Structures are given as C-alpha cells and as structure tokens.
Amino acid sequence: MKINVIYLLLVANVIYGQGRYYKAQMHCHSTNSDGSYTPVALVNKYKAAGYEIMMITDHNFLTDSVYVPGVLCIPSEEITFKRHMNGFFLKRKIQPTPEFTCQQAIDSVISQGGLIQLNHYCPGPFTDDDWEVDAPEIISFQNGPHMLEIWNTGTEGVQTHDDKSIWDAVLTAGKVVWGSATDDFHPSVLESLEFNKGWNMIWLDTLTKEAVYDALLNGRFYASTGVIINEFMVNDYGTYKTVSVSSSNATKIKFWGPNHVVLQENNGNSASFILQNHSYVRVELIKEGFLGTGTTYAWTQPVFLQNPTGIEETNDIAEFKIYPNPNKGYANVALTIKRAGNVNISVCTLSGTEILPVCHENLEPNQYIFQVSVAHISSGYYLLKLIYNNTIRTILFEKL
Ligand SMILES: [Zn+2]
Numbered sequence: 001m002k003i004n005v006i007y008l009l010l011v012a013n014v015i016y017g018q019g020r021y022y023k024a025q026m027h028c029h030s031t032n033s034d035g036s037y038t039p040v041a042l043v044n045k046y047k048a049a050g051y052e053i054m055m056i057t058d059h060n061f062l063t064d065s066v067y068v069p070g071v072l073c074i075p076s077e078e079i080t081f082k083r084h085m086n087g088f089f090l091k092r093k094i095q096p097t098p099e100f101t102c103q104q105a106i107d108s109v110i111s112q113g114g115l116i117q118l119n120h121y122c123p124g125p126f127t128d129d130d131w132e133v134d135a136p137e138i139i140s141f142q143n144g145p146h147m148l149e150i151w152n153t154g155t156e157g158v159q160t161h162d163d164k165s166i167w168d169a170v171l172t173a174g175k176v177v178w179g180s181a182t183d184d185f186h187p188s189v190l191e192s193l194e195f196n197k198g199w200n201m202i203w204l205d206t207l208t209k210e211a212v213y214d215a216l217l218n219g220r221f222y223a224s225t226g227v228i229i230n231e232f233m234v235n236d237y238g239t240y241k242t243v244s245v246s247s248s249n250a251t252k253i254k255f256w257g258p259n260h261v262v263l264q265e266n267n268g269n270s271a272s273f274i275l276q277n278h279s280y281v282r283v284e285l286i287k288e289g290f291l292g293t294g295t296t297y298a299w300t301q302p303v304f305l306q307n308p309t310g311i312e313e314t315n316d317i318a319e320f321k322i323y324p325n326p327n328k329g330y331a332n333v334a335l336t337i338k339r340a341g342n343v344n345i346s347v348c349t350l351s352g353t354e355i356l357p358v359c360h361e362n363l364e365p366n367q368y369i370f371q372v373s374v375a376h377i378s379s380g381y382y383l384l385k386l387i388y389n390n391t392i393r394t395i396l397f398e399k400l
C-alpha cells in the first residue's frame, strides 16, 4: 500500500453549491413488462414533461440505458416477488424466487453496487396486502433499503396523506431512509391520472451516473407532487441546527419530527426551524388546492440533530472525487476544502468497514490530490469515505 500526497494546488474561486435540481422519474413501466409505451417512447414522453433522469423499472426485467439525448437513464428493475422493490444502478438482472425476501433483494442489489427502494408498502385501498411492510420490519432490514416510496401515484393518489407515519417510525428508530415520490406509470387506468404526478428533484453539479448515485445515497433530493423547493438550507451550530426552506408555490409548511408529530407549522412559502430538542426534523411543503382537491406537496429528506450517516450538511467541501473509476491500479482522490479541519479519508467496504486509509491529518483550505493503490484489494464495489469536521461523504467506486 502506497499513499502519497503528490501535489497541492492553490484554490481560486471555489464555489460550492454549483448545480441545480434535475427532475427524475424513479418508477415507471414500459413494454418490457406491463407498460404500454416502448422504453424510448416512455423516455421521450417524460422528457417532454421536463424530466432529465429516468429509471425504467419493469417487473423482473432490467431495462438498461435507453439513448435519448438530454436524458440520463439509470439501469433499473422492479424486483417483483411478494413485495416490490426497485433496484437502481444494476449491472445484472435480479430474478427473485417465489420465496424471495426483502433482505435478499437488498443484498442482491448491494452486491451489484446499486441502490434499492421499497415500493408501495403502505396499507391502502389500492395496495395488495402482500405488499405491506410495517415499520418494525423495515427497521430490521440490514444495509437498506436506501429509499421508501412515500408517494406512489398509482396507489396513493387516492389515499389520505397521513401515511408518512411508517417513514417517521423508521426515522424515529434512527434508521436513515430517504423518501421518494414516483408515478409507477403503466398506465393502467387513465393515463392523465398516472403521468407526471410524483417525482424526485435531485441536486447535481453535473448530470452523470456517478453524481446521481452520490446524491441519492446521501439524500440530496426532495420528493414532490407539484410543490417546488427553491432553497433548502441546514446550518450546524454544534448543539443545534437551523433548517430553512423556501418555495415558489407552497402555501403551508409543516416540520415533522419523531413519532409522526408536527413540531411547527407555518403559513406562506418560506419558514425556518431550530432543531435542538428532537432527533430529526423533515419538512413537508403544501400547496393547498381548491375546496380540498388538487392539493400538492413536497417532502424534504430528514435532517438529524446528530449525523447518523452520510448526511451532507457543509458548504466547505468544494470537491471530493476519485478517478479513474472503475480502477485497478493507482487511484487519484481529489479533495478541495474551504475551511481548515481534520480530514479522514479511507476506502471502506459497502457495509462501512475501513480497509485502506488514504489520509488522516489536519489540513488547511486547499486543493489536494492523494494517490492510493487499490491494486491489492479484490474486485468489486467499495466506498471512498470522507469524514471532515463531522460531515461524512461517500463515493461508490469499482475495483476491476
Ligand atoms: Zn409494484
């Protein structure tokens, strides 16, 4: 193992937060299973509605990248057994056996370096009893799921919106799972009722597969059925945090906390909350409809008072990447920080065990490139993990 800081560069005008939200559909069906549009037609239909990221999730069918200019397609599948779970960033199709379990689905996706979402798991008039997964069961799963489908247009469009109680129960237990909104478009009934009603807005500096993976893994996205979030800011003051949100069309903002309790409610399109006496808070933005119909929402990811894992809450990391990726020899790790601090970078297994240190020292604000040999670790997926001033960031990379 050979680790060197090979050179330092002066930083000029480093701006964090370059980027914008990209609209993503993370659950829809094509003619590869029970959908009625071909993959290309489906992507074009969503593209016309402003989508730039697509996960086509056919039942037990891996739909690989579909080439439509301006849209990034992530190879995905709806792993369909008793329960339904979407696997994203898949390399190989997952064919569940009839006795498959959620844990097996999670393990299968993780072993390919993918991300996994639990779909339409809440009880409701249009959900199959077999699909239901309660909070204790979700809490019992290891290494996943990464996301819960807190909105599924196909099954939830007709439900009341108190069904985030399971998500809150999981978060209250300290398990970090992000909330995702999707269409589950087939269409099966009326196309207009199923299309473009639930989506995720993912914050990226560039539209690449790696950037989408990193943003989804670290919860840099929000779920929406129509409410637009312009700004979502978290400031860490050590013993407390402030969470501020602003929207262009919300009329009401609710701050939800442990045990599915509303901690604060504000009218209008912007609000702030001081997180001090609760383990987490998440924000629900509401645009009230007319006479109780047409109400739309946005849901931010939870902010924890103590970072449980992977929560990105600093503006001080301007760059953190590993290249080339995939790699089989020497990898370069680029880091640019805007504030002095203790930096700990290591190569970890997907379950978080450190196997290779890269850097562990106090660093001044600057741009750094570290070189690390990955020649001796076995082939597969790893996480490059950065711990810096109590912030954790991870990047998935592949050793060939
Ligand atoms: Zn399904």
Ligand SMILES: [Zn+2]
Pocket (backbone or CB within 6 Å): 027, 028, 029, 057, 078, 184
């Ligand atoms: Zn589906």
